[in-house]
Amino acid sequence: MSTLVHPMPTDTPEVRRYNRIKRWLGISDGVIGFAVLVLLLVTGWTAELRDWAYRGAWQHYFLAIFLYVLMFSVLLKLISLPLDYYGFRLEHQYNLSNQKLRSWLWDETKGWLLGLVLGGIFVEIIYGVIRVAPQRWWIIAWAVFIGLTLLLARLAPVVLFPIFYKFKPLENDALRDRLTRLSERAGTRVRGVYEWNLSEKSKKANAALMGMGATRRIIVADTLLAGYSDDEIEAILAHELGHHVRKHILKGIVVQVVITFFGFWLTNQVLHFVLARNWFPDLEARLYDFANLPLILIVATVLSLLLMPAMNAISRKHEREADRYAWENISGIDPFITSMQKLADQNLAERTPNKYVEWLFHSHPSIGRRVTAAEEWAKSRQST
Ligand SMILES: [Zn+2]
Numbered sequence: 001m002s003t004l005v006h007p008m009p010t011d012t013p014e015v016r017r018y019n020r021i022k023r024w025l026g027i028s029d030g031v032i033g034f035a036v037l038v039l040l041l042v043t044g045w046t047a048e049l050r051d052w053a054y055r056g057a058w059q060h061y062f063l064a065i066f067l068y069v070l071m072f073s074v075l076l077k078l079i080s081l082p083l084d085y086y087g088f089r090l091e092h093q094y095n096l097s098n099q100k101l102r103s104w105l106w107d108e109t110k111g112w113l114l115g116l117v118l119g120g121i122f123v124e125i126i127y128g129v130i131r132v133a134p135q136r137w138w139i140i141a142w143a144v145f146i147g148l149t150l151l152l153a154r155l156a157p158v159v160l161f162p163i164f165y166k167f168k169p170l171e172n173d174a175l176r177d178r179l180t181r182l183s184e185r186a187g188t189r190v191r192g193v194y195e196w197n198l199s200e201k202s203k204k205a206n207a208a209l210m211g212m213g214a215t216r217r218i219i220v221a222d223t224l225l226a227g228y229s230d231d232e233i234e235a236i237l238a239h240e241l242g243h244h245v246r247k248h249i250l251k252g253i254v255v256q257v258v259i260t261f262f263g264f265w266l267t268n269q270v271l272h273f274v275l276a277r278n279w280f281p282d283l284e285a286r287l288y289d290f291a292n293l294p295l296i297l298i299v300a301t302v303l304s305l306l307l308m309p310a311m312n313a314i315s316r317k318h319e320r321e322a323d324r325y326a327w328e329n330i331s332g333i334d335p336f337i338t339s340m341q342k343l344a345d346q347n348l349a350e351r352t353p354n355k356y357v358e359w360l361f362h363s364h365p366s367i368g369r370r371v372t373a374a375e376e377w378a379k380s381r382q383s384t
Pocket of ligand 1: 239240243319322
């Protein structure tokens with residue numbers, strides 16, 4: 001079997017510009033959020049918010065926490081809204097979006113509510129634990145966090161994702177049969193393949209593996225099903241199956257377990273250190289004063305920022321493994337390569353991003369690298 005040599009198209013100035021703006025949007029969003037946290041602490045406004053919350057809650061501790069989180073999340077949302085709106089406009093400018101303003105606003109509202117509910121529950125648990133076990137709170141909070149992470153991973157495809165998108169079982173029988181054969185050969189079973197109604201909102205294409213145990217499934221965007229040949233879709237499904245076979249979701253969770261253990265320990269150390277030195281006089285010396293929430297979030301933000309290159313490197317390794325799995329299990333790499341090129345065109349992805357940008361920000365190897373790796377793999381196959 002011969003493998004065609006595919007010349008790598010270069011990235012147009014339009015593609016470069018789109019990705020540069022997206023990157024700056026992400027960075028600005030992070031910087032502004034971080035600045036708000038620092039400002040709340042330094043000015044003592046966080047203590048002001050806490051006092052309002054207590055008054056509004058008739059001095060009831062847990063109700064006050066909820067009111068504090070509510071005001072906090074309203075504030076953050078209002079501040080980040082202009083940039084979020086700019087992001088919405090950007091997708092339209094580059095003709096990547098099908099979403100109307102109303103639908104976008106509704107998604108923003110739902111996203112904010114979801115964050116408020118999940119964040120609220122978790123903050124309540126943290127300070128509840130701090131109050132009853134001030135010495136060991138961080139271990140208990142970590143264990144609860146892991147439990148919630150596992151629960152959410154399991155619920156994501158059946159509860160969280162459907163809040164924003166519609167799903168239905170894949171109707172294409174030929175494709176389903178192919179995937180069943182692929183997964184039987186791998187000695188594994190994915191519970192289902194679902195069609196993801198992405199076209200309602202976006203012109204981009206995508207596919208993913210998600211869920212845990214009974215909810216484990218592959219989702220394929222309808223935009224992908226519409227524009228790609230069966231061979232190309234099979235190559236993409238084989239990649240997703242590779243994530244399943246190599247247990248990448250589980251491995252990701254194990255990494256989370258280790259990192260968050262360290263993270264909660266560090267948070268406890270920083271809280272004690274800062275409170276003992278009275279750096280922020282408006283905070284009470286007691287750990288359970290929830291006005292110190294911005295401090296906890298600063299520790300979490302700095303830690304995840306420092307770990308971002310490592311986390312992305314792990315993710316890129318998983319992507320390379322899933323690609324390799326796909327090449328080994330489909331008959332010829334051409335559909336893989338053409339599907340990658342189509343994805344790059346359709347999603348305005350950079351084929352050859354700046355090396356440092358990729359290292360720092362990208363969870364996937366660039367399309368350029370993935371295609372080159374596939375060609376080299378095929379060549380080494382032919383020579384043996
Ligand atoms: Zn992948």
